[in-house]
Amino acid sequence: MGTVKMSANDPIRLAAALLLALLAGVAARSQETETDTWRKVRAAQFADRSFEPGADQVITLDAPNRAEDAAVVPILIHAVQAQQPQRFIRKIYLVIDKNPSPLGAVFTLTPDSGRADIETRIRIEDYSWVRAIAETQDGKLYMATRYVKASGGCSAPAGKDMESAMARLGRMKFRTDSSVQLGQPNLAELMISHPNVSGLAMDQVTRLYAPPRFVRTVQVSYAGKTVMSADVDFTISENPNFRFYFTPRSDGELKAEVVDSSNATFETSVAIRSGAAAGS
DSSP states (O other), X not given: OOOOOOOTTHHHHHHHHHHHHHHHHHHHHHHHTSOHHHHHHHHHHHTTOOBOSOGGGTEEEEXXXXXXXXXXXXXXXXXXXXXXXXXXXXXXXXXXXXXXXSEEEXXXXXXXXXXXXXXXXXXXXXXXXXXXXXXXXTSXXXXXXXXXXXOSTTTSOXXXXXXXXXXXXXXXXXXXXXXXXXXXXXXXXXXXXXXXBOSOOBOTTTOOBOOOBOEEEEEEEXXXXXXXXXXXXXXXXXXXXXXXXXXXXXXXXXXXXXXXXTOOEEEEEEEEOTTSOOBO
């Protein structure tokens, strides 16, 4: 059997071919992020506004590559810099391309947030790009993306007995992870008891679809000043849970007002005292 001889140029050609393949893969991945749904959402929400480079210096998005439960997918939107009066993130848009309602949430923040971090749990209906778009106080846009493998989250049946869920409807609780420090961003958690019915899940016994009913707006204030507000829909998982920051300047009251899609209104508040953890 004869031997195959390799010319001196063959290693160079091989390296060039591998580089071209790598670049082609990167280009294909970049093109995949420009889905038809995203183009429509972008045109409707942002018109012809451009997105700034260097988004990773402003905002990051943490989500699992493959969700354990498509109806309860944890996400963390993290702001790289603290909120300052002269430069802060005023809005965060959450877009899930393959969901029936792609624009699932819009969070509005202020310098009193301290940090523009938002942590929550969402539903994902199909393998999809998830996008967190930050809009700064000067109107600039920055986008972080993650591709999440999940399916059936929006059409999954409720995880608990509906009668029991409705009996607890609107119960809310605040919690801080540690003692509150004045003049510093403090992490708080708002827990809302609500089935957040999507209207897309079929009852396996009656073969009927439960009518949609979900949390629609959330407004959190401290000492009468808005810290965080959100316009959301059934994209947020059953029993919505939001973790966010607030910066108290003195002792006061942390308050939440929630309205659902049936116009039911729920309120809760907790007294904040320096050096003490909060819980209501």
